[in-house]
Every structure is written in C-alpha cells, then in structure tokens.
Amino acid sequence: MATNFRKAEILEQARRDGKVVVEHLARRFDVTVQTIRRDLSELSDAGKLERVHGGAVIPSGVVNLVYEERRRLNEEGKQVIAKACAADIPDGSSLFMNIGTTTEAVAHALRDHENLLVVTNNLNIANILSGNVGCEIVVAGGMLRRADGGLIGGFAADTVRQFKFDYAVIGCSALDRDGDLLDFDAQEIVVTQAALARARRVFAVVDHSKLDRKAPIAICGLADLDVLYTDGPLPSALQGIAKNRGTRVVETGPA
Structure with missing residues (x-):
C-alpha cells in the first residue's frame, strides 16, 4: 500500500x-x-x-477539536455508553444534559422515554429530542457558540440554577489520571457546574479516547459523580480513585 x-x-x-x-x-x-x-x-x-x-x-491541548472531528471519534463506543446511561434513567425524570457528542448520543438513546423534562445548553440535544412528544425541553438561554450549537456563559447558568434535577448527564473533553474531568471553555464549564450543584445524582459519560487527551480547566472530580459510564476498562489508578471516592463505574465494553 x-x-x-x-x-x-x-x-x-x-x-x-x-x-x-x-x-x-x-x-x-x-x-x-x-x-x-x-x-x-x-x-x-x-x-x-x-x-x-x-x-x-x-x-489536543488548550484548544478543542472541531465539532465534526469530535463527533466521529469512537462513535460506536459512545453509542454503547449512551444506551447504558439511558437505561438507568427512568421515565418521569428531570435531567440536565450538557454540551458534547457523548451526551448527544445519550439523547438519541432517550428518544423512547416518556414524561421527561430535559434542560440543556446544547441545541443539538434539543433537536434530537424534539421529536419525542413525551419529552418537555427547556433550552438554557445564553451566548451561542456556533461551532457546536452550545449555549454558554452566565445567562445559561442562571437558567440552570432555577431547576432541581433528578439527574445531570455530563460529558467532558478529557479525564485526567488524577480523576479530574476537564474541558476547554470556562464559559461552558460554569453552566455544567451550576447543573452539578442542582442535581440529585450526577452521571458522567466518558469514552476511552478522553483518557489520552488533555484539557486545561477542571469541571469536577470523580468524587462528584455518582456513576461514570465508559467503554473502558479504566486504568487501575482511576479504578482505585473511583472506588475510594464512592463512584460506581460502568464499563460497557465494545459495541
């Protein structure tokens, strides 16, 4: 060749x-x-x-990949993670979903759920779920990031703070070996952190490609999560951190 x-x-x-x-x-x-x-x-x-x-x-580094590049990364792994996460969200739940291609995969997996209230700062998720008549959608107002349909900044965070969620479903750009979930845009992270403070349970959906990437800003740590869904296996150090901090890890395996 x-x-x-x-x-x-x-x-x-x-x-x-x-x-x-x-x-x-x-x-x-x-x-x-x-x-x-x-x-x-x-x-x-x-x-x-x-x-x-x-x-x-x-x-990766201090600038994120373009949206289409991110969407193509490990698509099959994201779909398997999404199905496992969606299976743990019962009908009649309220949830927040942040910006990310893995959370968008979760939205696809939720399209048959009933009586959901979904608050999101991701226009792609709103469009994915718009065909589900059993889902009420609230789009957090904020500054539009045209590159990926994200709504970011203080206005979006203020909308999120008005709710109390059963679940926050979040993605990230990187999972550091010390257990920090990382991303690139502080204006995006402030919205996710507002949701974490208003959620009864926090689910993170993180495919294995995030273990080899870097990003400069911390969203939260493994201790802030109830469940981490990944197509793992996680490195032993991260498994130990999750166990010590009481975070359940769901390793879905290959599609």
Whole structure:
C-alpha cells in the first residue's frame, strides 16, 4: 500500500477510535513497526496526530477539536455508553444534559422515554429530542457558540440554577489520571457546574479516547459523580480513585 493511502487510513482509524497502536497497525498493513512509527512521526509533525506511548491520538491541548472531528471519534463506543446511561434513567425524570457528542448520543438513546423534562445548553440535544412528544425541553438561554450549537456563559447558568434535577448527564473533553474531568471553555464549564450543584445524582459519560487527551480547566472530580459510564476498562489508578471516592463505574465494553 502506498504511504499516502496508509497514512490516510491510519488517520481515519484514529478519528474513529480516538487512538491507534503501533503493533496493531503493523499487523493490519503487513509492514514493520518501524514503518508505522515513521508514518506516525510524519503525521505528528504535520499536526494531524499526537504521539503517545505505543501509538498516537488525535491532538489536543488548550484548544478543542472541531465539532465534526469530535463527533466521529469512537462513535460506536459512545453509542454503547449512551444506551447504558439511558437505561438507568427512568421515565418521569428531570435531567440536565450538557454540551458534547457523548451526551448527544445519550439523547438519541432517550428518544423512547416518556414524561421527561430535559434542560440543556446544547441545541443539538434539543433537536434530537424534539421529536419525542413525551419529552418537555427547556433550552438554557445564553451566548451561542456556533461551532457546536452550545449555549454558554452566565445567562445559561442562571437558567440552570432555577431547576432541581433528578439527574445531570455530563460529558467532558478529557479525564485526567488524577480523576479530574476537564474541558476547554470556562464559559461552558460554569453552566455544567451550576447543573452539578442542582442535581440529585450526577452521571458522567466518558469514552476511552478522553483518557489520552488533555484539557486545561477542571469541571469536577470523580468524587462528584455518582456513576461514570465508559467503554473502558479504566486504568487501575482511576479504578482505585473511583472506588475510594464512592463512584460506581460502568464499563460497557465494545459495541
């Protein structure tokens, strides 16, 4: 296979799964691990991937990926996580759902639920649930972030503070190895934190690609969650933190 075609397929797999592993790629393309390492280094130099031990991930740092890129990351894993989370939300519940492609997957999984009240600062979630006549939707007013349909800032947070939720369903951009859930935009985080303070139970939906990413601002810690849904398994250090802090971890496994 020509180098350019191989790199394109490597990049597509990284976008789909969140991470690529050198040994797996070498077997897939029937080339040496040295060849794959060179491919990954060239993709890294071009800013398309970020090298990590044993492979590479979609790059992250202080600026988030564009929405369409985030949506394609580990789509199957997000769908399995979403089904597990939605199964734990009974009909007749009130809930907050924040900005994120995994919370949007949860919204898809909730479309057959009845008598829900959903407050969200995510226009995509409002549109997903708009066809469910058994769901009342409240969109938190705020400044529109056109890149992903998010409503952010103090106005949105003020709307959220008027409610008391049975559940807050939140996503994040990264899960740090010390147990912090992280994101990029302080104006977005203030809305999520307002919801956490007004929720009886907090569910976080975090696919495995978030374990290899970085973001600069803390939303909350594992101790603030009731349940963490992931397509794991989590690293042993995070499993220990969750156990010590009383957070139940639901590892859904592959689709």
